[in-house]
Structure formats: C-alpha cells, structure tokens
Amino acid sequence: MTDSEFDLSAPELTHEDFLVLEDPYFEADTVAIVTGAASGIGRATAVALAANGLTVVGADIDRAGLDETGDIAEDCGVDGTFHGVETDLTNDDDVEAVVAAAAEEGDVRFVANIAGMQHIASIPEFPMETYDRLTNVMLRSPFKMAQAAMPHVRDTDDGVGAIANMSSVHGHYATKDKAAYVTAKHGLTGLTRAIAAEGDGTLRGFSVSVGYVLTPLMVDQIEDTATERGISEQEVIEDVMLGQARTKEMMAPAEVANLFVFGFSSHAKHLNGGDLLFDGGYTHTYE
Structure with a gap:
C-alpha cells in the first residue's frame, strides 16, 4: 500500500450516522x-x-x-x-x-x-x-x-x-x-x-x-509525525497510529x-x- 491509497479525509456527515x-x-x-x-x-x-x-x-x-x-x-x-x-x-x-x-x-x-x-x-x-x-x-x-x-x-x-x-x-x-x-x-x-x-x-x-480519529487535525499530525520521525505517512498510520490497536481502522x-x-x-x-x-x-x- 502506498501513501496515495490512504483516503485522509473524514466521511461526509449524514443523519443516518447519528445515534438518536x-x-x-x-x-x-x-x-x-x-x-x-x-x-x-x-x-x-x-x-x-x-x-x-x-x-x-x-x-x-x-x-x-x-x-x-x-x-x-x-x-x-x-x-x-x-x-x-x-x-x-x-x-x-x-x-x-x-x-x-x-x-x-x-x-x-x-x-x-x-x-x-x-x-x-x-x-x-x-x-x-x-x-x-x-x-x-x-x-x-x-x-x-x-x-x-x-x-x-x-x-x-x-x-x-x-x-x-x-x-x-x-x-x-x-x-x-x-x-x-x-x-x-x-x-x-x-x-x-x-x-x-x-x-x-x-x-x-x-x-x-x-484513539485516532480521521479529522483535519489528524491529517496534519500524520504529516508532522512523518517529518519528525523521518518515516513515510504510510508508516505513521500503520505503525505509529494503528500498530498497537486491535481495531485496525481510524474512528x-x-x-x-x-x-x-x-x-x-x-x-x-x-x-x-x-x-x-x-x-x-x-x-x-x-x-
């Protein structure tokens, strides 16, 4: 998987998403x-x-x-x-x-x-x-x-x-x-x-x-962490963010x-x- 395969954008909100x-x-x-x-x-x-x-x-x-x-x-x-x-x-x-x-x-x-x-x-x-x-x-x-x-x-x-x-x-x-x-x-x-x-x-x-939630703040954090640690954004997501999690997706x-x-x-x-x-x-x- 390459960086380009990650959709780093939050899904659009719909009424069906919400607990009522x-x-x-x-x-x-x-x-x-x-x-x-x-x-x-x-x-x-x-x-x-x-x-x-x-x-x-x-x-x-x-x-x-x-x-x-x-x-x-x-x-x-x-x-x-x-x-x-x-x-x-x-x-x-x-x-x-x-x-x-x-x-x-x-x-x-x-x-x-x-x-x-x-x-x-x-x-x-x-x-x-x-x-x-x-x-x-x-x-x-x-x-x-x-x-x-x-x-x-x-x-x-x-x-x-x-x-x-x-x-x-x-x-x-x-x-x-x-x-x-x-x-x-x-x-x-x-x-x-x-x-x-x-x-x-x-x-x-x-x-x-x-844990990690797909928000604009998170997208910026992925980029900053990649720069700080000298690794790719893919490695940030897979290893730093989701590496310890058992549920392998962001909220x-x-x-x-x-x-x-x-x-x-x-x-x-x-x-x-x-x-x-x-x-x-x-x-x-x-x-």
Whole structure:
C-alpha cells in the first residue's frame, strides 16, 4: 500500500450516522454548548446533538467553519437547531459571553469541551508559546467553560445536566513528541472528576477517550509525525497510529459524537467522573 491509497479525509456527515435517542431532556428548550464546533469531532457532535432535537450553540474561532457546520446540520435534516458563535476560547470574556448567549436560547444543561490542537516536538524543542496556547485551549478553557456554565445548569428546575471533556488515549498513557497534548489530556481527567465531585449527583462530569480519529487535525499530525520521525505517512498510520490497536481502522468523527450523545442521555446517569474509553484496544492490550 502506498501513501496515495490512504483516503485522509473524514466521511461526509449524514443523519443516518447519528445515534438518536428518546430522552426527556433531548428537546428544543434544552441547550448544549459544543466547543470546536467548526470542524472534526466538534462539528460532528454539534450536528449529532441537533439531530437529537437539542438547541446547540457551537463555539469556535473559525466563523466560516461554524457557518459550514450550520449548513451541514440543515442538510442532515436535524430536528434541533444550531447556532454558531465566534469565540476565542482563550479569552475569558468570550467564554462567558457564549455561555450567556446559550442561556438566552433555553436551559443550558450540557457542555461538550472538544476544541483541541496538536504540536509535534520533543520536550527540549517544544516552543513555550505553543505549549501555553495548547494548554489554554485544551485545559484552561474547559475549566472556564465549566465555571461559567455550572450555575446555569444548577438554575434549571432540577439541576440535571452534564459537562463532558474530550480526552484521548493520551489521557491514559504518554507517547513521545506530544508532551503538551498529553499534559492537557491528563489534566482533563482531574477536571472531570472535580466537576463530578461538585455536581451533587445531578450535574455530572465525564470524559470521552478515543484513539485516532480521521479529522483535519489528524491529517496534519500524520504529516508532522512523518517529518519528525523521518518515516513515510504510510508508516505513521500503520505503525505509529494503528500498530498497537486491535481495531485496525481510524474512528470517524460521527462515531465519537455518538459517545457524547449517549453520555449526555439519561441512559448514562451513572456515568459520573468516569471515562468512556473507545480506543480499539490501544490502552489495555499490547504485544
């Protein structure tokens, strides 16, 4: 197999991709905030929640990408609605503003902190400004989002809701050249548990951990890893990314989105402080 035989593009989203559940909170008066909604897993999760009838407020710095997510939601014929709000997640005022905007749409019950970035470099060569930006986006902003959203969840008639954090197999173990990403994902485990500890049993915290997902971020990572290690993109996919996995294919964004749908639903009311680990065998098997 050559590099050209890999289709490094995510499949188009369709309504049939999404898990749709009957749930008393999955209706138009319930609002879900999704960060990173302009592409990849964030986009898929925003559309999946809208497919379940929720009002979804998507937060992302990419205005054009948010508009495209809205178009995709419309093309999928979702029962809910999607509103994109251009948001700099590293700016506290922006985070507070998008939560306030969401509260104008109905009862804020759900938050999916999905926005992420990646940089491939060894620790001695890692630019500190990149470390700061990555951890601001992936660890500090989820904390700020929880801080701003939790009072709104508590102000609903029953205080039921959930804040979900996008973790990773790299929240369970470390590999080289991803120190900032690994640090952020391990930190999200602590934040998830802290939310659960303060949630009084009705406001839940949980995380979602997966292996490699075919997103624009992943395509860039494949190229960067190939350059950093001096190997081909094919070798990155087959050996670095899928070598340890038992399921020899990358996940699609919609498959990850469905984990958030389930986690937010009443079917998952005992998922609190825990992690939905769907990693194809990365974490608990080895040769």
